Amino acid sequence: MNDPGLNEPISDGAKDVENRTGDDGEREGDVIEEEDEQDFLEPSRWWLASTAFPLIAGTFGPMASAFSICALVVTWRVGIPEGKTEAEGIRLPDPSWLIGINAAQLAIALISNLFLLLNMARRVRFSVAQPVTIIGWYISSFALTGLCASVSGPLRSLPKSSYALSQAFYYAIFSAGLYFLVASLMLITVWGASKGHYDKEFQLTMSQRTLMLQTISFLVYLLSGAAVFSHVEGWSFLDAVYWTDFTLLTVGIGDLAPSTNMGRGLLFPFAIGGIIILGLVIGSIRSLVLERGKVKMSARMVEKERRRLIVKIEKKDKAAVLKPIHSDSKSSSPNTNRKINDTSSSKQTQPLAHAYAHTHTSI
Numbered sequence: 115m116n117d118p119g120l121n122e123p124i125s126d127g128a129k130d131v132e133n134r135t136g137d138d139g140e141r142e143g144d145v146i147e148e149e150d151e152q153d154f155l156e157p158s159r160w161w162l163a164s165t166a167f168p169l170i171a172g173t174f175g176p177m178a179s180a181f182s183i184c185a186l187v188v189t190w191r192v193g194i195p196e197g198k199t200e201a202e203g204i205r206l207p208d209p210s211w212l213i214g215i216n217a218a219q220l221a222i223a224l225i226s227n228l229f230l231l232l233n234m235a236r237r238v239r240f241s242v243a244q245p246v247t248i249i250g251w252y253i254s255s256f257a258l259t260g261l262c263a264s265v266s267g268p269l270r271s272l273p274k275s276s277y278a279l280s281q282a283f284y285y286a287i288f289s290a291g292l293y294f295l296v297a298s299l300m301l302i303t304v305w306g307a308s309k310g311h312y313d314k315e316f317q318l319t320m321s322q323r324t325l326m327l328q329t330i331s332f333l334v335y336l337l338s339g340a341a342v343f344s345h346v347e348g349w350s351f352l353d354a355v356y357w358t359d360f361t362l363l364t365v366g367i368g369d370l371a372p373s374t375n376m377g378r379g380l381l382f383p384f385a386i387g388g389i390i391i392l393g394l395v396i397g398s399i400r401s402l403v404l405e406r407g408k409v410k411m412s413a414r415m416v417e418k419e420r421r422r423l424i425v426k427i428e429k430k431d432k433a434a435v436l437k438p439i440h441s442d443s444k445s446s447s448p449n450t451n452r453k454i455n456d457t458s459s460s461k462q463t464q465p466l467a468h469a470y471a472h473t474h475t476s477i
Contacts, residue, residue: 168234171247229247234318340354343384361384
C-alpha cells in the first residue's frame with residue numbers, strides 16, 4: 115500500500131495511440147500539460163490515504179497513549195487553599211468510576227496500537243486489525259471526552275475559585291483529540307482500500323518504519339526518564355514529565371532543576387541520550403520528505419517524456435510502430451510440430467499393439 119499508481123508500467127502508449135489514431139485533430143500543448151498534471155496528481159492523492167495516513171496514525175497513536183498515561187497517574191483537580199496559589203494546591207481525589215473508565219480506555223487504546231503495529235508487520239490481517247484499531251481509538255476518544263465534560267461540569271462540588279484543573283485534565287483533552295484524529299485517518303484508509311484504489315497491505319519503506327520506531331522510542335525514553343527523576347527528586351510525575359519535555363527539547367525554561375546529587379549526575383547522560391534520539395527522529399522526517407519528493411519528481415519527468423514521444427510519433431504518422439506484434443495463429447513452433455508428430459505416431463502404434471495382444475491371448 116505504498117505509492118499506488120507510480121509502480122505501474124508507464125509504457126502503455128500503444129493503447130493510447132490506437133484510441134487516438136482516428137481523431138481528425140491533434141491535441142494542443144496546453145491540453146496535454148493539463149492532462150499530465152491530472153494523471154500525476156491522481157496517485158498522489160491516494161498516496162495520502164494509503165501511506166501518509168497510516169504513518170501518521172502509527173506515529174501519533176502511541177503519542178496519544180502517552181498523554182493518556184499522564185492523564186491516569188495524577189488526579190484531575192487541585193484544591194486551592196485560601197490565600198494560596200495554584201502551585202501550592204492540594205490534589206483532590208478522583209471518583210472511583212472516573213479512574214475505572216480512564217484505565218479501561220487506556221487499555222483499549224494500547225490494544226488498538228498493538229493491532230496496528232502487528233498489521234504493519236504483517237502479523238495480523240488487514241480486515242481484522244483495522245476494525246479493532248479504529249473502533250478502539252474511537253471508544254477511547256469518546257470516553258475521555260465524556261470524562262473531561264463531567265469533570266469540568268457536574269463534578270464541581272466546590273466553588274470554581276477554590277480549585278483548578280490539573281495538568282492531567284489537559285493531557286486527557288490532548289489524548290482524546292489525537293485518538294479521534296488517527297481513528298478518522300485510518301477510517302479513510304480502510305475506505306480507500308475497500309474501493310480498490312490500493313492494496314490492503316502496508317508496504318512502508320525503511321525510512322517510514324524507522325520514523326515510527328524512533329518516535330515510539332522517544333516517548334518511552336521520555337516517560338521512563340520522568341518516572342526516574344520523579345522518584346529521585348521527589349517531584350510529581352507530571353512535573354517530571356514537564357521537566358523532561360523542556361530538557362530533551364532543549365528549551366531550558368529553568369523553573370525546575372535537579373537538586374540532589376543523584377539527579378544532577380543522571381542529568382547529563384539522560385539529556386544526551388534524549389537529544390540523540392530526537393535528532394534521529396528529525397533525520398528520519400527529512401529522509402521521508404526527500405524520498406517522497408524524489409519519487410514524485412521522477413514520475414513527473416518520465417510521464418512527460420512518454421507523452422512527448424507519443425505526440426511526436428503521431429505527428430510523423432509512425433503510430434504503427436507502437437502497435438504490439440501479434441504472433442500468427444497459423445504458425446507453429448518446432449515443439450508444437452514435434453508434439454503433433456509424437457501424437458500421430460502413438461495413434462499409429464495403438465492398432466499394432468492391440469493385434470499383438472489379441473494373438474498372444476489366443477495362443
